[in-house]
Amino acid sequence: MGEAGGAEDRIVTAAVLVIGDEILSGRTPDRNIAHIAAHLDRMGIRLMEARVVPDNQAEIVASLNALRDRYTYLFTTGGIGPTHDDITADAVAAAFGVDISENEKALGRLRQRHAEADLTPGRRRMARIPHGASLIDNPVSQAPGFQLGNVFVMAGVPAIMAAMLDALSPRLKGGKVLKIVNITSDIREGDAAEPLAAVQAAHGDVSIGSYPFFRQGGFGTVIVCRSTSLKDAAAAADAVVAAFKGMGARADIGPAPETD
Amino acid sequence: MGEAGGAEDRIVTAAVLVIGDEILSGRTPDRNIAHIAAHLDRMGIRLMEARVVPDNQAEIVASLNALRDRYTYLFTTGGIGPTHDDITADAVAAAFGVDISENEKALGRLRQRHAEADLTPGRRRMARIPHGASLIDNPVSQAPGFQLGNVFVMAGVPAIMAAMLDALSPRLKGGKVLKIVNITSDIREGDAAEPLAAVQAAHGDVSIGSYPFFRQGGFGTVIVCRSTSLKDAAAAADAVVAAFKGMGARADIGPAPETD
Incomplete structure (x- = not known):
């Protein structure tokens, strides 16, 4: 490139x-x-x-x-x-x-x-x-x-x-590629807000986005952790998964569905 | 409205x-x-x-x-x-x-x-x-x-x-609705350019847009005539149709296909 x-x-x-x-x-x-x-x-x-x-x-x-x-x-x-x-x-x-x-x-x-x-x-x-x-x-x-x-x-x-x-x-000269770690959860976005804000506060170098989805099979939220450091993005994602599971929700790291 | x-x-x-x-x-x-x-x-x-x-x-x-x-x-x-x-x-x-x-x-x-x-x-x-x-x-x-x-x-x-x-x-307060007359033709856009420019020059109150399309069945061009006056838009469209037909192309007024 x-x-x-x-x-x-x-x-x-x-x-x-x-x-x-x-x-x-x-x-x-x-x-x-x-x-x-x-x-x-x-x-x-x-x-x-x-x-x-x-x-x-x-x-x-x-x-x-x-x-x-x-x-x-x-x-x-x-x-x-x-x-x-x-x-x-x-x-x-x-x-x-x-x-x-x-x-x-x-x-x-x-x-x-x-x-x-x-x-x-x-x-x-x-x-x-x-x-x-x-x-x-x-x-x-x-x-x-x-x-x-x-x-x-x-x-x-x-x-x-x-x-x-x-x-x-x-x-074109390329730049720092943002590494992305996605989490798909059945948590409702309104329930995810507080744990996400806490993880974001503790992981300032990671940009954490939250995107609700609505499907015939149900609803949920995709969390996207982006950072130039894959290690940092993964650490934030692990913290999100731990927080969501602590609330009784499912949360999986991996390819995420498209959101609306 | x-x-x-x-x-x-x-x-x-x-x-x-x-x-x-x-x-x-x-x-x-x-x-x-x-x-x-x-x-x-x-x-x-x-x-x-x-x-x-x-x-x-x-x-x-x-x-x-x-x-x-x-x-x-x-x-x-x-x-x-x-x-x-x-x-x-x-x-x-x-x-x-x-x-x-x-x-x-x-x-x-x-x-x-x-x-x-x-x-x-x-x-x-x-x-x-x-x-x-x-x-x-x-x-x-x-x-x-x-x-x-x-x-x-x-x-x-x-x-x-x-x-x-x-x-x-x-x-919201609505405004002057733009009336639209579409023309679908099998003309190539490059061949349409001169007659369109002439029609545009003669119909200054009408905005004439040109959009090529590529389909499995062939190619062609959609012409969109827009004006607050339906009469003006239709007059410009008639002039476009006459010009294209004079060049041996097909040209039909009516609903147009989506263009790329």
Whole structure:
């Protein structure tokens, strides 16, 4: 995962900016935030914030600049297609104060897929890249994403976004990976609150999350202990299990069900 | 939907603030933004922005204040459960600069569900409500949400959030509902770009979106024409259909498939 060495000592952060009227109107449910979140988590990169904004240049520019200044990396999805409502590349150029024009290398990618006669002005729009950016491969439909500074610009279609994220990941420096120990219990979350608060107070280096679940077979709570030290996470988890069992509940360390 | 009259003349806006480490770590995919987006769209309320932030008071307060100042309504999800990592109510009190304490009415709701012996300190935390707030009913598990000013604070569990959103909706003033006319075509999006840009230029009051789809049966593009005037949306859609058919493509007005 990118550079070797040093990963144990550094905190690497990120934000996601989802661009598209269709998400905010409810037409299309976003699936990219969850995918990017899980991917970054595996690389030890901490996703600190996600935003969804409409296809409006001023809004995109404002969020781009706020988020790229604040976090190690910013990943955007959406708005790099061929039609008039795809304005992300221009917004990125405006945010960085650089020019944008047709990029020969990007046009070459499009020519891998389209005959010259099919290179409509719309398709050629997808070769417009801000100056100074490097391309991100798109193994699904060729039209590339791009990286400018710490901003990675990807397509909105989930299958293409996922392929671009895989393609760009070698450029990222990973950070401290959070180790996770899950506990699944039949305890009700309201009964778990006090023992959990006590364990959290005694294990300050572990982040302890509590997520209730409701299933046809019953209800219960998943406890997630996260720490850069597996030993610390496991110690907190053992304390949780002991506390819950002391209350007469079941509590098992291991893979946990998805919660609502 | 709320107040009668005037809806045709007013623009009502909203933002969503999703609160929770579990969304940003990739453990739990958010489902609330899409639900709220579609619900507000049906009420003519325009969702302008959505954000996801971690369980961190400073981050929650900053986003609460930025978003409640800017939009007519702000809806939050998550962080109102019984455990130590549920800090949304305190963050809202801090953002508004008001006190927070156990609310008798909220405690009464909890007593509908729990015997006195089961009202643990954790469960009683769910009765802590910022001063000046009014409660939002929770028909699923009783522990209420609350409204303070233009901020509506809801649970994160999707089934409970949806029930709370239904319960609070009579308090919202609706706005101009956007009428939608969909077109489904077998045209490739790259070929659709030029005719769409021309139709958009000629129909400035209509927002025209373009969404490609990929299915086992083939590919194509969904065009979405949105306007407060159904007549205007339909006129733009007719122009799109005529342009696509003139290019030898199929194009049908009516319910459209979901796009990626």
